[in-house]
Amino acid sequence: MRITRPTRMTRHALLGVTAAVGLAVTALTLPGAAGAAPRQQDRPTIVLEHGAFADASSWDGVVRRLKREGYPVVAAANPLRGPATDAAYLRSVLDHIDGPVVLVGHSYGGTVISQAAKGLEGKVKALVYIAAFLPDTGESSLGLTNKFPGSTLGDAVTSVNYTLPDGSQGSDVYIEPDRFRHQFAADVPASEAGLMAIGQRPIAAAALEEKSTLAAWKTIPSWSLVTTEDLNIPVAAQRFMSARAHARTTEIDASHAVSVSHPGAVTRIVEDAARTVR
Template sequence: MRNTRLVRPGSRSALLGVTATVGLSVAAVTLPAAADAAPRHPVRPTIVLEHGAFADAASWDGVVARLQRAGYPVVSTANPLRGPATDAAHLRSVLDHIDGPVVLVGHSYGGTVISQAAAGLEGKVKALVYIAAFLPDTGESSFGLTNKFPGSTLGQAIESINYTLPDGGQGADVYIKPEKFRGQFAADVPADKARLMAAGQRPIAAAALQEKSTQAAWKTIPSWSLVTTEDRNIPVVAQRFMSARANARTTTIDASHAVSVSRPEAVTRLIEQAARAVR
């Protein structure tokens, strides 16, 4: 226990005690002002990742780990893969619960979704990053853009499974055949990992690939694009066309469509470039 010594009022020691107390009070008042004068670090944007067809949120795992180590808050969303309008509404609900600026990243069909979801959110979404992705204009569909250019072999690798809708109608989900998954989607991913990806792939509604986009946020939000030259889903010439049309800052890489899995360091690097440019 600390000892306390009594001091007679009016003594010199008492006066010194009062002076010391006043000095401490002044210091207590002035310290916050000094703290306020210190330079503030810019807020890091939240990185929101939207996967595409035939993948799931785990396809971003290598990217998420690197971004988190770099100090970025990250959200890897589960894309319903039902159609641009439905999926964009779902993504917007995710964005509504995030405070501060956002960098929105889309892979493959996820590019179609972020292009629609970010429209009108220029104050919040500071950058769009497209990873082996569609950058559709208003009135364009993912299916239409794929077939507009030569190079895709997806049509020979997929199968369709019908299901019953709540209203009694019929819908169809599209998968990549497991035996063709690695060659079509993830040729540069180790075979054991590709088998796991094939087993866990998320199907996309066939109608989603034909539904036309109604918004193109890349017209008003700065954009970045990673073009994959060994892509068998979205032809490389299509990726280059869409990236140039959007005036996106474009990087080219020799990688398969599953570039976020096979080359997460390159994907992370491009996302960080976008994040730093808009801070």
Template sequence: MRNTHLVRPGSRYALLGITAAVGLSLAAVTLPAAAEAAPHHPVRPTIVLEHGAFADAASWDGVVARLQRAGYPVVSAANPLRGPASDAAYLRSVLNHIDGPVVLVGHSYGGTVISQAAAGLENKVKALVYIAAFLPDEGESSIGLTDKFPGSTLGQAVESVDYVLPDGDQGADVYIKPEKFRSQFAADVPEDKARLMAAGQRPIAAAALEEKSTRAAWKTIPSWSLVTTEDRNIPVAAQRFMSARAHARTTTIEASHAVSVSRPEAVTRIVEQAARTVR
């Protein structure tokens, strides 16, 4: 005989309770999976800043402060200013000690250095940012690119000092004359600050300005460029030519060569534009 009364009247409420309990148990099991679907936070690359000739790492101070407030890890690297090959090798050693993606920023001759240092490091260096900088191709030198276009008055403002190395080799360091430093390099920087910069300027080896680049990382790594229209070191025409050739995302600003000091907010803005593309 079929039993048609397996569930007695009145007990269906108990059955509903069991069903609800099972549903809650399943919900409890699936909660951790839902928790794992947390919002994606954008990658914060390390920003590595490379200064150029006649400056030092302190020239980035205003930019560093703003980037740090925005939550970016920052390294303001020292640049030996001895030549593109040796300076790039030094910078690569710095990059080798940084975990995660990097946005590499170069000012002036520092652009020559980052172009060579980043070549072959596309898995680490995700963007290049050139601030009033050189973007040389293979076989080009800083002085050659400067002389390619009219407008630079650097040759009239510098002096060289000979030095002797321990092995007897001789060389020459190039400085901007202190009395010409502000007008040549930092015309839109307050006078007292410009005097401090002149006193602490880092010289560049004369040979470094003549040494030809052997790599051009901007050919394979996305690039940004800030062109300074009141620049007396690198002619604005040269900056525009190099930026266009590299297909760099280019911003133009009315500023002196020392734009990282006089306009740190503008420099920070373009660095952050590059950093936000890192995934």
């Protein structure tokens, strides 16, 4: 049997193959090429603001889907200290984003985006409220919760006092871990809800009572996802606020943790809002 050596490729032939491969890769990645994902700079940036008793990881399922569709995404950390403080922090995040923004808030995060977006109508093109508060000026999250029956949050929380820099006392509110799943995430698998309970971010009790001073939903188009099995914000309260804001509203049979239990539904309403941005 005769064994032949592989033929040595000449320098010119090698350069030709390299150029051909380079052109093929370029064709696959150029914007507008068949099968290529949409360029992120062609889409508004989606900014996600979590609420109380959660953190930015509560958006993970939504982030994955939005990124797959080509959207730039920022899942901001919410200090949960009060509407004025938290809105100022969120505005600092928005200041570092170029181009149009769709601002999404869950729960108390709705209070924050309502305040943060006011005056930024040229940048924030749509507001999306996910099982969220849409307060008017002079209203608080706690006041809106108590306006309608249905919330059992008061029976499920505990508070921890701490000392502020000026020596006065503050209070942080948590959901008791053994009540977390039933109260906040009844339709989330038990193992995942258990991790959420351990990693929950507390909210300052004063934040729930602080009154809003701005309501961006009056000047920016709004969308709302109402959760009918919610034990934190009564469904009647969600419907009232959504109707008052003339928000394009969808209802879903879900717990308060809808971004975790139904990330696809949340993504769809965010994309509905994003498609209106030009």
